[in-house]
Amino acid sequence: MVVILLGPPGVGKGTQGVLLAEVTGARHLATGDLLRAARRDGTEFGRQAQGYMDRGELVPDRLIVDLVCEVLGTLDCETGVVFDGFPRTVPQAEALAEALAEAGRQVDRVIVLEADDELLVKRIGGRRTCSTCGAVYNVFFRPSRREGVCDRDGTVLVHRADDDPATIRRRLEVYRQDTASIVRFYEGSAARLERVRANRPVAEVQDALREAVGTP
Ligand code: AP5
Numbered sequence: 001m002v003v004i005l006l007g008p009p010g011v012g013k014g015t016q017g018v019l020l021a022e023v024t025g026a027r028h029l030a031t032g033d034l035l036r037a038a039r040r041d042g043t044e045f046g047r048q049a050q051g052y053m054d055r056g057e058l059v060p061d062r063l064i065v066d067l068v069c070e071v072l073g074t075l076d077c078e079t080g081v082v083f084d085g086f087p088r089t090v091p092q093a094e095a096l097a098e099a100l101a102e103a104g105r106q107v108d109r110v111i112v113l114e115a116d117d118e119l120l121v122k123r124i125g126g127r128r129t130c131s132t133c134g135a136v137y138n139v140f141f142r143p144s145r146r147e148g149v150c151d152r153d154g155t156v157l158v159h160r161a162d163d164d165p166a167t168i169r170r171r172l173e174v175y176r177q178d179t180a181s182i183v184r185f186y187e188g189s190a191a192r193l194e195r196v197r198a199n200r201p202v203a204e205v206q207d208a209l210r211e212a213v214g215t216p
Helices: 013-024 031-041 044-055 061-072 090-102 117-126 165-187 202-213
Strands: 002-006 027-030 081-084 109-114 127-129 136-138 192-197
Touching: 002 013, 002 165, 013 027, 013 081, 013 202, 027 031, 027 061, 031 044, 031 061, 031 081, 044 061, 044 165, 061 090, 090 165, 109 165, 109 202, 117 127, 117 165, 165 192, 192 202
Parallel strands: 002 081, 002 109, 027 081, 109 192
Antiparallel strands: 127 136
């Protein structure tokens, strides 16, 4: 099954995407994570993406589409995919449809996670991540056992570079500009689109997602 998680920054796409992929045996494919890994590795691609990310703008479609197609090319047709943060524009959605069609596949579910801006800003403000394993914590809602240190590998937790207040505001604006057209695109497709309120505990949101994709 091919599932797309849409939603504003901080709504929980990453948190929920990892859990949903685990339970369905799918690959969690988060373009933000791939971009941050490319930056950490100092690749040319990471360097090209850096300025856009730091300003809270979208990275150009051609870079993102190449990145996603490269990963898709490594998966067999049986492997489910949970997309997180992709597609974000109609050209990205069209490119995904084309790449999947070549493999005889299509997008099955599109789930729009929703929450109020006030909560999103609080979640993002409290987010801390592990730069070694990518684990995500929250000082308000999901603290690590030892303050400031990753439970899994002991790495010191960091605040994401684009999680400062000005960039958060810009990321929210960019999300709003592009969402309506993406939602319209999928409403006119064969995929089933559902909206899930994400202002609830992680486990409750996860239950709603599993119901939406038909996984117990
Ligand atoms: P990306 O990494 O995709 O960031 P985003 O969309 O802004 O989303 P976030 O990662 O901020 O939030 P999330 O929804 O994953 O929430 P999370 O689970 O972490 O993109 C970053 C940048 O990369 C973009 O700005 C752009 O420049 C570029 N980019 C990426 N993809 C692109 C594309 N396709 N095209 C062009 N450019 C692209 O949760 C947030 C916090 O809340 C965490 O601390 C978590 O622990 C906590 N939390 C989550 N759920 C709950 C809950 N239910 N209750 C309490 N706390 C919760």
